[in-house]
Every structure is written in structure tokens, then in C-alpha cells.
Amino acid sequence: MNTEEKKIAVIGIGGVGGYIAGLLAKAYPHVTMVARGARAESIRKKGLVLHSDYKGEIVAKPERVVPIQDMGQQDYIFICVKNYSLAEVCESIRDMVTDDTVIIPVMNGVDPGENIRRLVGKGTVVGLSTMAPPT
Incomplete structure (x- = not known):
């Protein structure tokens, strides 16, 4: 399967998640932004607007x-997401993760990758704990 066919989701469309989601949605056709309430409605209607000194103004429509x-x-x-929401998110996505799903935590906290591995129990989690320690 080529990368254009891959399905990509971003959970947590805040400052960091919004930036990642916006850049992904400009580059790939199958991007899902997980949002709710007024934030979700605004993105549906207007797209996600990013103001970046690096990339300029981007309007991404997932x-x-x-x-x-x-x-x-x-x-x-x-x-x-914020670290205090991680357990709830992992519980919510457990049935949507396959053995081939790659999960990328982009968040603060103590070893979110290991927590996701423990809470979800499948897929491949990319995190600092998967990297060799510095020598």
C-alpha cells in the first residue's frame, strides 16, 4: 500500500496536535482529525487554519x-493530548488499533509510549523508550 492510501488520525487538535494535523492534511488525502464540540464544527466549516512563521498561513481541510x-x-x-487524558484515549481507541497500526505519542509526560503499550496492548508504539539509550 502506498503512503497516499494510508489512513492517519490525529487525536488532540491543540497547539502541537493542530500543527501536525494541519501539515499532514495538506500532504495526505486520508487524514482524520479527532475533535468534538465547537472545535470540530469550526474545522468542518472553515478547515484548520495554521499561522506559521516557518510554513506561512495554511488552511487544511481533513x-x-x-x-x-x-x-x-x-x-x-x-x-x-495532555498526559491526564492518556488513559481515557487509550481505552477509547483500543478496538480501533490493529497489530499493524503505528501509534506516535507527541506529548509531555513520563514515558507516554510505555503507558500506551500497556494500555492499548497492540500496534507499534513509537516512543523514546523504543530508542537505544545514549552512550
Whole structure:
């Protein structure tokens, strides 16, 4: 499967997650932004607007904007939430993660990758703990 066919989701469309989601949605056709309420409605209507000194102003329109329970199975999932929301997110996505799903935590906290591995129990989690320690 080529990269254009891959399904990518970003959970947590805040400062960091919004930037990642915006750049991904400009580059790939199958991007799902997980959002709810007024934020989700605004993205559906106007797209996600990024103001970047590096990339300029970007308006990204994702393929889908959904609450987490409607996300569906994905090839890549970026988790960009606050650490206190991690357990709830992992519980919500467990049935949507396959053995081939790659999960990328982009968040603060003590070893979010290891916590995701423990809480979800499948997929490949990319995190600092998967890297060799510096020598």
C-alpha cells in the first residue's frame, strides 16, 4: 500500500496536535482529525487554519473530523493530548488499533509510549523508550 492510501488520525487538535494535523492534511488525502464540540464544527466549516512563521498561513481541510468513538481503524495514530487524558484515549481507541497500526505519542509526560503499550496492548508504539539509550 502506498503512503497516499494510508489512513492517519490525529487525536488532540491543540497547539502541537493542530500543527501536525494541519501539515499532514495538506500532504495526505486520508487524514482524520479527532475533535468534538465547537472545535470540530469550526474545522468542518472553515478547515484548520495554521499561522506559521516557518510554513506561512495554511488552511487544511481533513477528510474527516469526528469524535474519537467514530475514528475507525487507522494506519497511523498521533496522540497529542495532555498526559491526564492518556488513559481515557487509550481505552477509547483500543478496538480501533490493529497489530499493524503505528501509534506516535507527541506529548509531555513520563514515558507516554510505555503507558500506551500497556494500555492499548497492540500496534507499534513509537516512543523514546523504543530508542537505544545514549552512550
